[in-house]
Amino acid sequence: MIRIGPAGIPLSSRAKTLADGLKDVKKVGLNAMELQLLHGNIYIDTPDMFVELGELAKKLDVEMGVHAPYYAELAYPPENPVTRKNLDVIKDDAIVSDFLDASYIALHVGPYYKEGLKKSIEYVTRNVRELRNFFLDERIKPKLLLENSGRKNVLGSVKEILTICENVHYTYPLINFGHIHSRSNGGLTTTDEFMDILSMVDEAVDLETFYIHFSGVKFTNGDEAHYVPIKRSTINFEGLATAIIEMDLDATIISDSPLLEHDAKYMELVFERVLKSTRGVNIGNEHLMLAKMKKGRKNPKK
Numbered sequence: 001m002i003r004i005g006p007a008g009i010p011l012s013s014r015a016k017t018l019a020d021g022l023k024d025v026k027k028v029g030l031n032a033m034e035l036q037l038l039h040g041n042i043y044i045d046t047p048d049m050f051v052e053l054g055e056l057a058k059k060l061d062v063e064m065g066v067h068a069p070y071y072a073e074l075a076y077p078p079e080n081p082v083t084r085k086n087l088d089v090i091k092d093d094a095i096v097s098d099f100l101d102a103s104y105i106a107l108h109v110g111p112y113y114k115e116g117l118k119k120s121i122e123y124v125t126r127n128v129r130e131l132r133n134f135f136l137d138e139r140i141k142p143k144l145l146l147e148n149s150g151r152k153n154v155l156g157s158v159k160e161i162l163t164i165c166e167n168v169h170y171t172y173p174l175i176n177f178g179h180i181h182s183r184s185n186g187g188l189t190t191t192d193e194f195m196d197i198l199s200m201v202d203e204a205v206d207l208e209t210f211y212i213h214f215s216g217v218k219f220t221n222g223d224e225a226h227y228v229p230i231k232r233s234t235i236n237f238e239g240l241a242t243a244i245i246e247m248d249l250d251a252t253i254i255s256d257s258p259l260l261e262h263d264a265k266y267m268e269l270v271f272e273r274v275l276k277s278t279r280g281v282n283i284g285n286e287h288l289m290l291a292k293m294k295k296g297r298k299n300p301k302k
Contacts, residue, residue: 002244003063003252004267005032006260007213018053026060028261029268033057034065034254035100037093050099058101063252065211066097066105066142073110074127075120075155083127086110091134097142103252104211106145106174109164112155120155125167132168144171145211150179150224157183158197162204172205176213178256181235182224189236194243202247210249214240214267215256229259230266237267241274 009021010028018035025033057064072086090107097105109128113120128146135144146164149156158173158180165171180197181188188194198210216233218225230237244251257263 001209001250002271003032004264004271005030005034005062005252005254006264007034007067007254007256008036008260009033010261011259012261018049019056022053022056022060022062025062025261028265030261030264031061032063032065032252032254034067034106035102036067037096038067038069047096047099050096054099054101064100064102065252065254066093066100066102068093068105068107070108071110072107074107075110075113075124076127077113077123078126078130083123087127087130090131094131094135094140094142094144095138098138098140100142102142103209104143104145104172104174106147106211108147108149109155109161111153117155117160121160121163121167124155124164128164128171129168132170135170143211145174146171147174147176147213148179148183150176150182150217150219152183152222158200162201165205172207172211173201174211174213175201176256177240178213178215178217178227178233178235179224181233182217182219183222185219185222186234188239189234191239191242191246194236194240195247198243198247198249208250210244210251212240212251212253213256214253215258215263227256227258229257230263238270238274241267241271242278245271245274245278 005025009015010024013021013024015021015024022033054064068090072090073082074086076083094105109124113123132144146161148158148161161173165173177188214237216228216230216235218228253267255264
């Protein structure tokens with residue numbers, strides 16, 4: 001199953017509430033949405049709103065995800081006051097994600113610690129393990145996802161994220177291909193390159209669904225500057241669509257593009273075109289992304 005949707009309320013929406021925004025996601029024919037809790041100012045003393053929003057998402061068949069604040073600094077000692085504050089914010093956001101019955105909550109792990117990569121990995125592992133234990137203790141159902149980074153001074157190459165996931169059971173990667181494109185100084189121009197990344201993830205962790213962010217990006221010398229529309233970038237979305245179809249993967253793809261739902265619809269059209277060209281399938285309606293085209297995985301899970 002392939003799901004696609006925007007990172008937030010659609011640009012075309014006149015929504016005054018999150019519920020209205022969710023309905024507008026459905027109206028434009030998409031079936032996923034990521035709630036952006038980027039400032040950490042969510043209050044959970046009245047959870048009914050989030051429970052009702054989650055129930056509406058289920059009714060509309062729109063998969064919900066959550067993104068915690070970007071400023072998390074988890075590559076620092078657990079006793080660091082900033083680390084403690086960030087962990088508390090992420091825990092609150094995790095409770096919100098559970099009320100929503102979201103599929104996941106995603107987060108960045110922050111800049112490298114001053115003592116280098118080894119110490120940074122050690123601290124992130126300890127802090128993420130604390131979060132994982134909180135999820136288990138509180139019976140929080142959404143998956144805990146760690147997103148790779150698009151800058152060389154921020155911990156989060158794909159291999160580093162996978163190392164942490166292997167160190168801490170029940171944590172999983174969120175693969176941001178725009179970040180990889182930036183950090184690799186323009187990689188991901190062929191289907192094989194996308195397959196290599198997806199295969200590496202598949203070998204490292206047991207995922208039923210691949211969680212993916214995608215956007216065009218501008219970058220300089222391996223450091224991401226900002227997102228741009230897909231067509232204004234050198235990243236090749238058709239290569240990703242082809243890789244996902246050829247590898248028979250289930251995936252939820254969130255559009256980070258400044259064009260949000262417009263680029264999400266563009267991605268949907270690309271999938272339709274690739275399906276038609278590779279399998280002779282032409283499903284021209286909003287349920288295209290729900291179609292299962294399974295023919296046996298080429299890279300079975302461990």
